[in-house]
Amino acid sequence: MTGRKATIVLLAAGGSVRMGRPKQLLPFKGKTLVRHAASEAIAANLGTVVVVTGEMDPLIRESLAGLQVSYAYNPDWQKGIASSIVTGIRAALTPPPGPDAVLLMVADQPAVTEGLLKKIWLNWKESGKPIAASVYDNQAGTPALFAASLFQELLQLEGDTGAKRILKKYQEELCLLAFPEGGLDIDTPNDYELLKQAME
Template sequence: MSVGVVLLAAGSSSRLGRPKQLLVHGGKTLVRRAAEAAVGAQCGPVVVVLGAQAQAVASELAGLPVHTVHNAAWEQGMGVSLRVGVRALDPAAEAALVMLCDQLRVESGHLRALVEAFGRTGSPIVASGYESARGVPALFSRAIFPELEALAPDEGARGVIARDSSRVVEVALAGGGEDVDTTADLSRLT
């Protein structure tokens, strides 16, 4: 089974005032932590979508077996980055595992659990379940790629997940809804 990873790391983090990808947690930048988790999930290839501060973010990925792609229209929103990432995957990929770099509770083991649930159930979407919601990291079968590519520029994958619950399998992720939008979030989640 071929599952590619799309790590979204293109935003400017306007609420934070600086790129959250470069914030340090546990001695590593958030983008490096997320990329290491993706590589540790033992699927791939791992595609990292860059945009704001692309050169600085790319330098944090040095030595990791990841492929970076640049989203020149990153300012338009996450939907554009998803489209760029999905299109950069190997055409043989059966699914895309979409993740963000600011979810500190996401580890390789959780990503592997998503892939295992996909292999076991064949469900077109396997989403993380947290705080009575479903979201990313989430795995989308190739059949769902057209929906991801059709997202409006300012939309994320959550709408695709919510569209039809009958096609979603959920894998619990305790605290998964906690992400980093402010420096206070980073301190609180430490």
């Protein structure tokens, strides 16, 4: 790949309380959800892929065995997704100077493909805007790409609101890509059953 480079940060540190079991490790298309997500991230060929782990660190690593990813363990995973974003940004900045952008994605959006990630990247490069994000359910969300100029703001995030605060702050400066399937995520056993039915 030539030109600007990105780091993809795959957030996979959650404890899956509502699911009752680690949703990152649920079977999907012959893989686990997290391996599916990591495989799409690698295939997009945008740059380094960093997987942020937490409670299920050993199992996540086992599930991703053989894939070209690096890991960043978040000891504060119970504090919410913001702590995982901070962990991922710090990992992306090591070694300095870091990438031109970070693309945040989660493990439980099975409709995310390498093609979508590439489109977000290309939209960002062509738009000149600080953020390129997917949009579904009438709001911007992950996957979302943030320019290096926003890294310090991402590092200040706290709690369980993720990057939505930054997306809202810069809503007039977003480059948006329609991703109607983005709302298909896995938070409960019923969500998983609906996913399996949709993919049959």
